[in-house]
Amino acid sequence: MSQLKATAQLQVANKEYRYYPVKAVEGAERLPYALTVLLENILRCAPDEETAQLLVDRLVEAGTKGQAGDEIEFSPARVLFQDFTGVPVFVDFAVMREACAALGGDPSKINPQVPCNLVIDHSVIADKAGCSGALEENIELEFQRNRERYDFLKWAQSSFQNVSIVPPGQGICHQLNIERFAKVAMTRETEEGTLAYFDTLVGTDSHTPTANGVGVLGWGVGGIEAEAAALGQPITTLVPRVIGVELTGSLPDGVSAMDLSLRFAQMLRAEGVVGCFVECFGEGVSNLTATQRACVSNMTPEYGSTCTLFPVDEQTLEYLRVTGRTEEQIALVEAYAKQQNLWNDGRERSYAKVLRIDLSSVERSIAGPSRPHDRISFAGARDRFQAICAERNVEAGKTVNVDIDGASYELTHGAIAIAAVTSCTTATDPAMMLACGIVAKNAAQAGLAPKPWVKTILAPGSKATELLLERAGLMDGLRQLGFYTCGFGCMSCIGNSGPVLPALHDVADDIELASVLSGNRNFEGRISPDVAQNYLSAPAGVIAYALAGTLDFDFETQPLGENAQGEPVFLKDIWPTNAEIAALQQQVVNRALFDDGAEGLFEGDESWRSLGREPSDLFAWDDASTYVRRATYFDGMTANPVAPEPVRGARAIVNLGDFITTDHISPAGAIASDSAAARYLRERGVDEADFNTYGSRRGNHEVMARGTFANVKLANLLAEGRKGGWTRDMTDDAIKLIFDASEAYREAGVPLVVLAGKMYGSGSSRDWAAKGPMLLGVRAAFAESFERIHRSNLIGMGVLPLQYEEGQSTASLGLDGTETFDIDEIDFSQGLPNPAHVGVHATKPDGTVIDFTALVRIDTPTEGEYYYHGGILQYVIRNLAAQ
Structure with a gap:
């Protein structure tokens, strides 16, 4: 075995572990904590020595210089889901099994390859509050509304491997993740013996970085990326810039971790850290408890970075101890963190930039x-x-x-x-x-x-x-x-x-x-x-x-x-x-508090235990269901990919400003009585009292498509001052619901585009913010800049992210959304777009043509492959079917 891929031995008490030593790599001692974890991931997961050497060189070269670098691959050890995003993921898995079978493959191969935890935490609503009995009434209402979804999840738990589901009424995924699931150092049995490695994860909730507070590297991804990761596909990412935050002092009396979290959000959003890793070091780190750190890390998406990692130290070990981890596990975490450069040793690593916070200066x-x-x-x-x-x-x-x-x-x-x-x-x-x-x-x-x-x-x-x-x-x-x-x-x-x-x-x-x-x-x-x-x-x-x-x-x-x-x-x-x-x-x-709190975590109440179907390779869809529907993403998919068709004669479905969040795009919250989704439900006999929320109906693509861009606060310049899910339909010049306009364009054979400003897609990692526009017929999105997760999700659903050139915007180019858009053909035959810029021609109603150039924001060869295949799931299905 070659040196780079060779394991070493670690003795902890009376047990021997094998591990991939990062210290064997020259320059590793100068890497930030987060890149150290990625380095170990490459050493362990790279398929061969040549690939490992290539990816290690990229990571070390960029990381030791504090710079962004080229593409690397990351294979998370586990995946975390919540039910809003988890239901459509497992709906997709079920439909992928059908598609795989249709292409001649084995549907049972569509199965999570790493441990997946799903926590049902997003469906309970505070219908009743401020009184005794509120908990019981809300749980009863939750089951009445969500029985179809929960029945499907019980089927998924029994029909897919490596899946554990926490029933309703136990807690939220992030808190249970650090209290019960996170190990910091993981193990598995191999031919060489027990292998130790870093606990890493991705999650379908953008606040997955909460686990960064206990030394676990993880971040939020869209459901699309999470599905691929669960199916064993590595996540591709560019080596990120790592911003160090040096902490000194201690929090003053009366000041909480929330106050510190808001200080982080203000400072780092002003700094501009989108796409960066953030990590904390300095003597002030030891003055924060593990849960105070977790609060700071939880706020990560609010300033746009990928993660906010804290190193492992005595505070981490104490938290693991009090939350019930075994002494053997705690000893492994300590020894492994020290051996693999994740222990809080106080020294500064190679950062792109260092920011500083004196904890004593934080105010309420x-x-x-x-x-x-x-x-x-x-x-x-x-x-x-x-x-x-x-x-x-x-x-x-x-x-x-x-x-x-x-x-x-x-x-x-x-x-x-x-x-x-x-x-x-x-x-x-x-x-x-x-x-x-x-x-x-x-x-x-x-x-x-x-x-x-x-x-x-x-x-x-x-x-x-x-x-x-x-x-x-x-x-x-x-x-x-x-x-x-x-x-x-x-x-x-x-x-x-x-x-x-x-x-x-x-x-x-x-x-x-x-x-x-x-x-x-x-x-x-x-x-x-x-x-x-x-x-x-x-x-x-x-x-x-x-x-x-x-x-x-x-x-x-x-x-x-x-x-x-x-x-x-x-x-x-x-x-x-x-x-x-x-x-x-x-x-x-104390430990008894957390042991007692976790009693019966996976069992659920009688309502949960009474649910479920017999396990099977294929799901028996209920045509009458308004919660769980067979999605149409893979209808007509061929065994071999076909290059995406050029976008010709497209119309803008929306013209949006800056800081449009995924909350503005993705269906969320209550289903308004005057919405297209409400009309759909009424037509199927659903009473308004039973509409439930968009989140609870994420397993129904027809409801979700109708709720896309339907946020009551959305300001679409094409709606002539009317806020909410309205737009101007250029086929008849009428102001109508966005879904109704999209249907008119579909019937006319007209593709759609989105016009947006800065930070398009900020906020939660909502896969429906990409799935919904795709179902409406959106082929491309123009923006001044994109939030990381949303850009990735657009590509994963076959939507082309196009970024205006520096200094340009929708307004500066003279665009208002009344134009017809033609996008030059892009060559994806080699994976990445060639060239990386594309010509766009916008024709106004009077015939005037505005020509401009946009940057194709497909940043890695793997993203190029996904887009060429029509989406990440199509790519996975074809690969698995071919096997």
Whole structure:
């Protein structure tokens, strides 16, 4: 065996492991932590010595210089799914089996090749909240709405190998990932003995980097890429620039990991780190617990980087110990991390750039009203809110009267409709949840209560989090304030907030309502269609704002109310110290907490256990189902690929501005009664009360196509001022629903394009943001820049990403979306586009032609192969069928 592919021996206690030593590679000691993990991945997974040498050279050359480099391959050790994205993945697997059989292949070969964990966490909705029994009622409603989906998932679990599914009501995928699934160092048996290697993953939720906080390299990908990874296909990526963040000092008293996360989001979004890896080093790292690090890593997509990795150290080991890993596993993690350069040794690696944060300078913060990186000092929040209202040109001083439970209240802009202690970002950290509980307990003891118009939501990220609050004696205080557990799922952070109070719904068009949540996403229209301004905060801050009832509040000078003695109570009077939190944490956070919290994790309740079909190679589709439908992606697919047809005579379906997120593109949230998807469901006998959400119907491509670009806040310049899923149909010059216009273009044989600005496709890794446009007939997307995951997903669905040349835009070129677009033919016969630029000819209605050149954003040969095949799944099917 050659030197590069040779394994070495690692002795841990009485057990011997084999591993691929990164230290044997010259220059490896200068590589960032994240590239060290990728280096080991190449050494272990490259098919031969020659390929390994090529990829190692690319990685080391770029990494030691702090530069971006050429294409490498990454084979994740496992894949993480949540149910919104997981259902369509397994629908695709089921359809791929049929396609494989039709091409003469063995359908059973379409099977995950690596461990896949799917957590059902995105479907529960806070229909009921603020009262006892909310949890049970919401679970019952969840099963009523999603039985077809869950039945399909039970079939998938029994019919595909390497699949484990966590039933509803257990927690969210990111928290369970670090509490139960992450190993940091993995093992498998080989002919040479037990092989040790880095725990790595990709996930279909963009917040998969949460695991980076415990030293596990992973990031979010679209469902399309995740499917390929699960099927054993390596993910291709360019060697990234790695940005180092040096941490010094310690967090001040009263400042949380959420505050640090918002500081990261602000600084790194301003820096511009899209497509980069970020990793932390410095003496301040050891002053953060593993869960505080996980909170920071969870915020990664909010500033656009691929990951935010922390090295392994004693804090990591302590977390693994308290969450129930064996001493043998912990000893392996320590020895392997030290041997393979992932241990926190304090030295600086080779970075493209180093940024610095003094933890002692971090202040209590919120972020909003619609972007996570728009950080606001907690102390200055009222002034900033008033400035935001002025910037949005809302009518100053406008008030409305609302009646709630027989009492009348006068409300104005900033009235809080939803206060949600929700699971993503913050519930992983016991310190933040204890702080939240202490504030609630102290408030209740002082006789304070949330304002009557506030909907209060508590959605722990795992059973262990609720047990933490119970055993700390804090749940009673939370319940007295109306914060009853109403579900173990993502809930408000993904728009499953349920309805606001009817009285507030009635005035949502008259004043700007607000929400405060302890999540990571606050994009327009995401939390609730009735809420105009959304703010992120630590959980304790959510309680504080629920008590205040408005964003127009200064916690420094205004009391929250009066106690029984008639004395004013300020926030500082009920806010805990770090010492108080630490003492309680020492008392209740132990291994028994997490062991008890994980009891019955994979079993589910009686409703779940009663589901399921007999395992089979092929799924028996139900033609009457409105949840799970046989997708049409592979209809008519041939055994050999055919070059994509040139785009001729295309029309723009939308003309969009900057920072269009996947929330704007992909169907999400409630299905509006006047939407094309609602019409489809009514035609099939579904009552409006049973429409459920787009996320719950992701297994039905017909619903999802109709919901594409249907976000109520979407501003499409072709819709002549009408917001939402509307556009101008050039076949009859009428303003109509985007889906209806796409059908008219389809009947006329007209392909479609998208016009967009900067950072097109920011936000969550939603595969439907690519699948939906493809089903509408979109062949190409023009933008000034693309978010990494979305660009990849477009290619994976056969949609061509075209980037305007530097300094050019839709407007600067004189385009308005009324043009007809012709794109010159591109040669993909050698994998990559040749040349990398393509000519475009836009003909205006008066016959004027605008000629310009666009950059073809197909960046790697493998991406070129995927596009040439019509998509990544077609590429995989053909390869497996040929075997």
